[in-house]
Amino acid sequence: MLKKLPHLCPSCSSPLNVTALSCGNCNTEVRGEFELPPLARLEPDDRIFIVDFVKSSGSLKLMAEKMKLSYPTVRNMLDDVIARLNKVENPN
Amino acid sequence: MKTYLFNPFKFIAGYKALIVGIFAMLITSTVCMFEKMHLDGVIDVHGPKETATYIYYIEPLVDWLCFVIPLYIFGRILSVSSIRFIDVAGTGVLARYPILFIVLINMFFPRQLNDPKKLIDIIQTEPLLVIRIIVLEFLIIPFIVWTVALMYNAYSISANLKGPKATWSFVAAIIFAEVVSKVIIWAIV
Numbered sequence: 001m002l003k004k005l006p007h008l009c010p011s012c013s014s015p016l017n018v019t020a021l022s023c024g025n026c027n028t029e030v031r032g033e034f035e036l037p038p039l040a041r042l043e044p045d046d047r048i049f050i051v052d053f054v055k056s057s058g059s060l061k062l063m064a065e066k067m068k069l070s071y072p073t074v075r076n077m078l079d080d081v082i083a084r085l086n087k088v089e090n091p092n
Numbered sequence: 093m094k095t096y097l098f099n100p101f102k103f104i105a106g107y108k109a110l111i112v113g114i115f116a117m118l119i120t121s122t123v124c125m126f127e128k129m130h131l132d133g134v135i136d137v138h139g140p141k142e143t144a145t146y147i148y149y150i151e152p153l154v155d156w157l158c159f160v161i162p163l164y165i166f167g168r169i170l171s172v173s174s175i176r177f178i179d180v181a182g183t184g185v186l187a188r189y190p191i192l193f194i195v196l197i198n199m200f201f202p203r204q205l206n207d208p209k210k211l212i213d214i215i216q217t218e219p220l221l222v223i224r225i226i227v228l229e230f231l232i233i234p235f236i237v238w239t240v241a242l243m244y245n246a247y248s249i250s251a252n253l254k255g256p257k258a259t260w261s262f263v264a265a266i267i268f269a270e271v272v273s274k275v276i277i278w279a280i281v
Contacts, residue, residue: 069103070106070109071105071179073102073105073249075173079252
């Protein structure tokens with residue numbers, strides 16, 4: 001099962017911070033207060049889209065071919081991701 | 093299936109849509125030429141009326157350009173996306189393909205429909221003709237709705253507009269196109 005990274009507090013809907021990181025190999029733990037980067041605060045589908053976009057050298061045309069969708073559809077998807085990214089960066 | 097029927101632009105736009113749409117437009121114009129029908133407005137089919145051959149091919153071109161140019165201007169003003177004319181034009185011409193079905197249905201209308209005097213005489217002698225006209229009119233309605241839905245979705249996708257902004261600009265463009273295309277076609281014919 002793919003775990004969804006929670007980025008909003010279920011109680012007050014404020015952005016969540018990372019307070020502990022651990023090494024999967026030696027179990028070393030690091031504690032502190034780390035802010036999640038904006039990309040990590042996006043939904044998994046948006047993150048997958050961004051990764052594919054970067055792998056396509058930022059070519060919407062190539063993305064459209066890979067996704068078997070039209071160019072304006074993919075451009076609209078990118079614009080929607082940009083809008084959500086702006087919202088994540090400036091929630092107010 | 094619903095997406096393919098009402099929003100094929102999710103999968104096809106730009107030059108591909110333009111080529112397929114122009115091909116459909118040429119077929120429609122050729123049928124119009126043989127049947128003496130005229131596409132004298134954005135979603136108008138009238139006839140029969142004899143004119144020069146080139147008029148049958150010019151009319152849909154005028155209708156299409158009168159519609160996509162204001163849509164592109166609205167898109168540039170209202171959309172936050174960087175829209176391309178080729179997408180608005182390509183999806184705009186492909187959205188017109190159901191007009192071919194409207195033309196085909198129109199072939200079954202009584203030829204005398206253009207002459208009200210003759211039509212009244214025929215209706216009096218042939219009451220079944222009235223039923224035929226009503227049935228054909230009802231058959232055309234879903235195709236008109238289909239065409240308008242396709243035109244709206246073409247605009248919505250190619251200009252990345254949704255909601256009230258998309259609706260009022262689409263309605264304004266269709267009214268503008270209807271008036272301007274009629275004036276241009278009237279001037280040409």
